[in-house]
Amino acid sequence: MECLCYENSAWSKMGSEIKVEVIHKETIIPSSPTPPHLESLSLSVFDQLQPEFYVPLLLFYPNSSNEINIDHHSLAAERSSLLKTSLSKTLTHFYPFAGKFEYNVSISCNDHGAAFLQAQVNCPISTVLEKPDHEVLKQLLPADIASTQEVAGHLLLVQANFFECGGMAIGVNISHKVGDAFTFSKFINSWAAVSFGSSASDHIVVPAVEFGVVASLCPPLDFFNSRQPIVEFAKEKSVTERFVFEASKIDALKSKAASSTVPNPTRVEVVSALIWKCATEASRSNLGSVRPSVWCQVVNMRKRSGQPLTENSLGNFVWYFASMTMESEIDLQSLVAKFRKGIEEFKEKYPNGVSPQDVCQTIQESGNLMTKDGIDNYSCSSWCRFPFYEANFGWGTPSWVSIRTMAAKNTIQLTDTRDGKGIEVSLALKEEDMAIIGSNEELLAYTSLNPAAI
Structure with missing residues (x-):
């Protein structure tokens, strides 16, 4: 001991x-x-x-x-x-x-x-x-x-x-x-x-x-198997903030984001779309120019592998799909449609899961895009619907569950609020981008910046 x-x-x-x-x-x-x-x-x-x-x-x-x-x-x-x-x-x-x-x-x-x-x-x-x-x-x-x-x-x-x-x-x-x-x-x-x-x-x-x-x-x-170059995160100094979307605000956001293409968007889709929209606008405002923006969403592969035995498999079993926008004017409906199209294309491309060969091909195809200058890349992982709020060790369930994203620019992590209907967002952006997004009226109409956790 x-x-x-x-x-x-x-x-x-x-x-x-x-x-x-x-x-x-x-x-x-x-x-x-x-x-x-x-x-x-x-x-x-x-x-x-x-x-x-x-x-x-x-x-x-x-x-x-x-x-x-x-x-x-x-x-x-x-x-x-x-x-x-x-x-x-x-x-x-x-x-x-x-x-x-x-x-x-x-x-x-x-x-x-x-x-x-x-x-x-x-x-x-x-x-x-x-x-x-x-x-x-x-x-x-x-x-x-x-x-x-x-x-x-x-x-x-x-x-x-x-x-x-x-x-x-x-x-x-x-x-x-x-x-x-x-x-x-x-x-x-x-x-x-x-x-x-x-x-x-x-x-x-x-x-x-x-x-x-x-x-x-x-x-x-x-x-x-051999040691690869150490993963280097973006060198720009980033700031991490916590945003909370209550269930009622998400319902209002869903109504605004719904379209004939996606009549019933999910809460993760609409929250992600709003964050993506506001972050892209902040980046473009600071740069003074329009450039492509890519959103990479992590996907749990356990029910998408075509193999029943993977549904409860432990370890890492996640991959991702990417959505891109190049438009000068971006709106919630179009971004939600891009998300929905991205996951549908993912399902079509990998009906039986992702193989090691698929992994190599994807890395080769996306590597240049992800590291290319002149493109804003955002990486999002959703922990929504994972039952962390059910963890009762003998003295009741937790009143608050807190997770944090890496302190690397343009990383986003989503998790449930305690009622399972709202979403907490841990968002890391460059300081100058966070300064703009933190006062974005459209964003603040649907979310609260670091409210009390009780």
Whole structure:
């Protein structure tokens, strides 16, 4: 057991200093050893293509107890112990999370373990939730998004943050090499089910055999086995902001965006279209010229592979489709139509899923386009409909789930609001573009810029 005690960081807020202090750190190993035949997990080509960074997630749980004289220190110790015990049990099913990444070839499932940190925060949880601050939230996570395995030390890291009011926030970082949002949500809800002591845990916890399915269908490519040039994100300084679209505003946006081509647009389509429209207009305004704009949307391939056995497969199984606009005047209806056309063409082109050969061809075809000067490229990933808000570890479901996009320009991440009907957007743009979009009247008619999370 490794124990550390240090101050993570501090900030001034409304004249007071918020401190997050990590008081304990240890490594959690699976409760049962990984069987010898599972000790090496081959990566799929989709795993190979994911950059080596850590996907972040924060789950906030205000204190729901009505007891006035509750001992918060004892409560923190009790919950921390429960989280560690249940994490150990869950890792037996998600054994690659406790392993080590062997560069772009495999995961060595050697029970290396996951990092578990316990931290205390010297303010009520409401202080953080009333006005979410990007820098504050970052300190509630155990690792920086841009970390590598060498820096983070583990593929999975957890930080249990306990506030002085008795509320808590669970911060989780997972290496993108071992899973996408689907895999992440399966892990979180399986862990919560084990913690809660659900009798239905056999139904919720995904069997170990689900790992490796994608690699058997889409095996790794030798070309990606050797170290490739480090992924360099756009050098322009970017700013990340949070926008929240409530359900009623999305309904109004749907009415505005509907057309004879797409009479019933989805909430993801209309929110994405509005963000794309406003971001493109901001970029063109700063540049003083019109240039093409491309929106790349990540697609979950599990139900698009033509293979029933992939529906619950773990690891990375996502691809993307791209939509482009070159028009000088852009409107919501045309952008929504482009989205719909893009996904329909994707279905037609890949009726039986994406093969490694398709991957290579797409990279070759799109590589020049994505890196070509004179084109605005936006990359969007939607976590909508993944059940993170159902994660009940024994003290209720989270009041707020926070995710963040990479601090790289023109990246967008969507997730549900708590009611499952609205959408939160994490948007990273160049500073000068964000300055314009943050005051865009059309955008602000349908969304709120960083409202309270409670």
